[in-house]
Amino acid sequence: MNIIDQKISTTQFVSEQLNKYAEKVNFTPDTALIEALHYLEEKGIPNNKHEDYKYCNIEGILKKEFKGIDNKYTAISAASANKYKVVEDCINVFIINGKFSAELSDVSKLPKGLTITAIAGAEKSLLVKHVSQYAAANTDAFIALNTAYGGNGVAVHVEEGNSIKEAIHIINLVSAEGNVFSNVRNLVVAEKNTSLSLIETFETIDLSGKYFTNHLTEVILEEQAIMDSYRIQNECDQAYQVNTTQVHQHKNSNYTTNTYTFNGALVRNNLNVVIDGQQAEAHLNGLFIAKGQQLVDNHTLVDHQQPNCNSNELYKGIITGKATAVFNGKIYVRKDAQKTNAYQSSKNILLSDDGTINTKPQLEIYADDVKCSHGTSTGKIDEEAMFYLKSRGIGEENAKRLLMHAFAGEVVEKVKIESLKNYLEELITVNLK
Amino acid sequence: MLSIKNLKAEIEGKEILKGIDLEVKAGEVHAIMGPNGSGKSTLSSVLAGREEYEVTEGEVTFNGKNILDLAPEVRAREGLFLAFQYPVEIPGVSNINFLKTALNEIRTYNGQEPMEAKDFLALIKEKQKLVELDGKLANRSVNEGFSGGEKKRNEIFQMAILNPKLAILDETDSGLDIDALKIVANGVNQLKSKDNATIVITHYQRLLDYIVPDFVHILYQGRIVKSGGKELALELEAKGYDEIKKQFETV
Numbered sequence: 001m002n003i004i005d006q007k008i009s010t011t012q013f014v015s016e017q018l019n020k021y022a023e024k025v026n027f028t029p030d031t032a033l034i035e036a037l038h039y040l041e042e043k044g045i046p047n048n049k050h051e052d053y054k055y056c057n058i059e060g061i062l063k064k065e066f067k068g069i070d071n072k073y074t075a076i077s078a079a080s081a082n083k084y085k086v087v088e089d090c091i092n093v094f095i096i097n098g099k100f101s102a103e104l105s106d107v108s109k110l111p112k113g114l115t116i117t118a119i120a121g122a123e124k125s126l127l128v129k130h131v132s133q134y135a136a137a138n139t140d141a142f143i144a145l146n147t148a149y150g151g152n153g154v155a156v157h158v159e160e161g162n163s164i165k166e167a168i169h170i171i172n173l174v175s176a177e178g179n180v181f182s183n184v185r186n187l188v189v190a191e192k193n194t195s196l197s198l199i200e201t202f203e204t205i206d207l208s209g210k211y212f213t214n215h216l217t218e219v220i221l222e223e224q225a226i227m228d229s230y231r232i233q234n235e236c237d238q239a240y241q242v243n244t245t246q247v248h249q250h251k252n253s254n255y256t257t258n259t260y261t262f263n264g265a266l267v268r269n270n271l272n273v274v275i276d277g278q279q280a281e282a283h284l285n286g287l288f289i290a291k292g293q294q295l296v297d298n299h300t301l302v303d304h305q306q307p308n309c310n311s312n313e314l315y316k317g318i319i320t321g322k323a324t325a326v327f328n329g330k331i332y333v334r335k336d337a338q339k340t341n342a343y344q345s346s347k348n349i350l351l352s353d354d355g356t357i358n359t360k361p362q363l364e365i366y367a368d369d370v371k372c373s374h375g376t377s378t379g380k381i382d383e384e385a386m387f388y389l390k391s392r393g394i395g396e397e398n399a400k401r402l403l404m405h406a407f408a409g410e411v412v413e414k415v416k417i418e419s420l421k422n423y424l425e426e427l428i429t430v431n432l433k
Numbered sequence: 434m435l436s437i438k439n440l441k442a443e444i445e446g447k448e449i450l451k452g453i454d455l456e457v458k459a460g461e462v463h464a465i466m467g468p469n470g471s472g473k474s475t476l477s478s479v480l481a482g483r484e485e486y487e488v489t490e491g492e493v494t495f496n497g498k499n500i501l502d503l504a505p506e507v508r509a510r511e512g513l514f515l516a517f518q519y520p521v522e523i524p525g526v527s528n529i530n531f532l533k534t535a536l537n538e539i540r541t542y543n544g545q546e547p548m549e550a551k552d553f554l555a556l557i558k559e560k561q562k563l564v565e566l567d568g569k570l571a572n573r574s575v576n577e578g579f580s581g582g583e584k585k586r587n588e589i590f591q592m593a594i595l596n597p598k599l600a601i602l603d604e605t606d607s608g609l610d611i612d613a614l615k616i617v618a619n620g621v622n623q624l625k626s627k628d629n630a631t632i633v634i635t636h637y638q639r640l641l642d643y644i645v646p647d648f649v650h651i652l653y654q655g656r657i658v659k660s661g662g663k664e665l666a667l668e669l670e671a672k673g674y675d676e677i678k679k680q681f682e683t684v
Contacts, residue, residue, distance in 0.1 A: 384521050385523045387483060387484075388517070388523065388575075389523070389531070390509070391505050391509055391515055392532075392535035393510045393535045393539040393595065394531075394538055395506050398538065402523075402526050402531065403523070403526065405525070405526075406525025406526045406574070
């Protein structure tokens with residue numbers, strides 16, 4: 001069998017399994033569905049021959065690690081789910097084994113102007129207006145897979161003129177026997193003059209096999225909408241995750257997102273932000289601690305389509321053990337996007353000889369009156385600082401911990417929710433051990 | 434307290450210390466002076482345990498223990514303190530957190546309980562006054578954005594908190610104006626007791642007007658070529674290093 005046939009066969013196998021187990025949903029527009037199936041048939045799930053998946057051979061992983069997929073999920077009790085309510089004074093929403101759980105979620109008494117439902121249960125007009133309008137199924141295999149077999153995640157809708165004070169915390173939990181694969185689809189719509197904070201955490205409860213989750217979230221920020229968001233990825237070492245967030249920003253909107261990746265065998269984030277209105281701002285921050293055999297791959301895209309907008313990006317990584325990390329940051333500044341300010345920075349520390357970091361900024365600028373910059377650095381631990389700390393009586397372990405905390409601190413201090421910040425500090429401490 | 438015998442050390446194959454002998458007793462202040470390149474900073478680095486330097490011969494005992502085999506942090510916990518010539522900036526690590534970690538590691542090593550937060554804060558407040566360090570600086574990242582003088586004061590502040598048995602001040606006077614010099618010297622003098630000792634490493638006599646040494650040693654080409662009382666520093670100031678160089682130069 002040649003390479004192309006092999007690739008198609010993996011895609012076919014996965015598709016067949018998904019077809020067997022996926023819940024039939026009715027919110028995907030037919031055109032998107034056809035595009036998705038067509039894309040999968042033609043291109044298949046990417047391997048390392050695909051430029052965007054050069055260091056992230058997902059086709060290979062699926063073929064090797066997911067020979068059988070039987071989607072035997074196991075139940076999660078309220079008591080074990082509730083342990084993950086780590087953020088104070090927030091609205092907790094659960095996605096259990098890839099499906100929104102109304103039972104466990106605090107959605108009965110929501111603040112005025114906020115609706116949280118299973119995506120399939122959202123208002124029809126909202127779905128028609130937004131689903132598959134931003135994440136194009138003919139651009140990426142995982143968008144296509146999710147579009148074709150997308151499961152019932154959550155829809156968050158903030159109606160015009162409402163500021164939601166409590167943060168919304170979407171907790172993704174998985175418990176399964178054997179190998180499972182699911183596609184979770186979410187939709188977040190913030191209408192004009194609204195604000196919200198959204199936290200997504202990803203955790204494993206119990207697992208005897210392996211699981212693959214392909215998340216897709218479309219985020220729409222209308223005029224003057226402000227969104228502050230966080231993603232905390234902390235699954236077990238048999239968890240594989242592709243997480244696509246497709247953001248569409250209208251004028252004067254402000255999008256901030258912070259991605260923290262701690263655990264998981266594979267974490268691939270595709271964060272795409274399209275700025276389609278003037279005077280909008282996007283802030284993309286990330287922190288990952290990759291260790292053991294982990295593969296952490298962050299791909300970001302900021303697409304400046306309109307003039308007078310700002311984007312700012314800061315990703316920091318600590319790589320140890322035999323882990324591999326990737327940061328690929330694309331910035332497009334389209335012909336009309338004059339007076340764009342776009343900054344990007346990627347800083348990494350390699351703590352081991354066997355760890356790898358591949359970092360690549362990619363700026364494509366078609367406008368002439370713009371300010372854009374990017375910087376990337378990869379270094380080892382600062383020996384001078386280590387010696388200074390040791391000379392005061394601080395041992396190797398604590399000295400390293402202080403320095404790594406300091407390095408990570410820049411991304412954590414941006415967190416606006418105090419209890420979340422404390423939780424992150426704890427996770428950083430645990431994961432630096 | 435400290436006994437250095439025939440200490441020889443090299444870096445990248447080049448011998449810098451060529452046989453140092455020095456005895457420091459509790460309650461004493463020793464000054465080590467010498468021209469640039471004589472090995473002053475190498476001596477302090479070797480004592481503090483910098484790995485780049487290789488000790489090829491000799492021994493150093495501190496309170497009866499051979500410290501050359503100990504890691505830098507263990508030397509510090511034993512009561513050795515080096516005030517750096519160039520204190521390192523560590524963005525993101527707060528001065529307070531840094532000192533608390535250090536103090537508690539030293540206390541644990543010495544069989545003491547970690548200090549209560551309340552007592553620690555009281556200690557910080559008290560010692561801050563000693564070197565006239567702004568309270569805001571104590572809360573900032575270690576040395577980050579500090580002026581030269583603030584960095585040196587921060588070194589003495591750390592020394593005050595950690596309360597070492599032996600403090601080595603490596604060119605603490607470099608880059609200080611006269612007011613900062615007085616503050617630093619005043620801090621050092623107030624920390625002096627019959628139980629601890631200080632080694633002041635300096636190029637100039639100026640600092641010794643404020644921190645008065647009991648003994649002065651002249652280091653030249655990796656050896657202590659002359660020792661005496663505080664008057665030796667004055668003599669050196671008057672005559673300059675040229676005389677010493679002429680007298681002791683070896684080819």
